[in-house]
Amino acid sequence: MTDPTLSALDLPAFNPGCVWLVGAGPGDPGLLTLLALHALRQADHIVYDALVDDRILGLANPAAVKEFAGKRGGRPSPAQEDISLRLVELGRQGLRVLRLKAGDPFVFGRGGEEALALVAAGLPFRVVPGITAGLAGPAYAGIPATHRTANQAVILVTGQSAGDGPDWAALAATRAPLILYMAWRGLGGIAQALQDGGLPPDTAVAVICDATTPRQRVLTSTLGACARDLGASDLAPPAIIVIGAIAELRGTLNWLGVADA
Structure with a gap:
């Protein structure tokens, strides 16, 4: 055609x-x-x-x-x-x-x-190549993947792996924001592993469901509370999960006007 x-x-x-x-x-x-x-x-x-x-x-x-x-x-x-x-x-x-x-x-x-x-x-x-949800989802939620006063690097990481999985302690040590794919089911363990690796419990977290679609919804929380908050919500995957200072910018940059879940 x-x-x-x-x-x-x-x-x-x-x-x-x-x-x-x-x-x-x-x-x-x-x-x-x-x-x-x-x-x-x-x-x-x-x-x-x-x-x-x-x-x-x-x-x-x-x-x-x-x-x-x-x-x-x-x-x-x-x-x-x-x-x-x-x-x-x-x-x-x-x-x-x-x-x-x-x-x-x-x-x-x-x-x-x-x-x-x-x-x-x-x-x-x-x-x-296509635009990956790990960058577009946060952007549609008002979260820039990089921001000059917040981070000099960002890490895209899978929440599941064919091998032993990511070294969460090593990732926590970088202090770079993490953008997680396929991490819905493992979020509780991931959040705990990152805290064990040194990330503070009050580290900002955003869970973006159905990113860039008319069904998009966003849950904002912290590393210490995100698994509990997600379990108490009515949200469902697919989701992109942002962990780090860049997630705090949603409160100011929510250009789409989507209310927090």
Whole structure:
């Protein structure tokens, strides 16, 4: 499907037999990149994640086959190896294959694993970065990832890992703000580990649910109380969790006007 507006930008061709690993952004369709939109309009087969907004899927080539391959913590999900093998299978059929991921495929999106599978299969691929929820979610909540008087670094970290998990004491020692992905179920233990590592219990925390969507809600708390406050709320994942001084700025910079949960 040709879009005259996009064709004027001289965007790269989406060739048959190629797999594009594309970031759909954090939820708000307005944050989709032009290259991602170009891929949606050209794709023959779209393999998409659970958190991709339906409005973004609605921008796809009407003739494209849409295949759900969502992974959600605590729920039955396709194995990552099976998803990677499926991309290889579709690419070998000579299709324009779009692997559509929420956020950015290379930021806790397992895009690297899929890219390695494509390399092993000898299939051409392209990576289209997307805006990651770890940056966009705080921004929509009035929390800058960096602020000159608050921090000189910020750490993006997963709340779950295929290995032993993050060294929370070492992260606490940096005193840099932390932006946590997939940390909902483990927040209590994480908060305690960070306090054991030296972070004060009154360290600011913000939990941003359904970031950048019309359903966005934000809970503000402290490191010592966040697990209890979250358990007493009616909030639900997906969520991005911000820990550190930058979270304090929400009270002043809440440009979206979303009330605290």
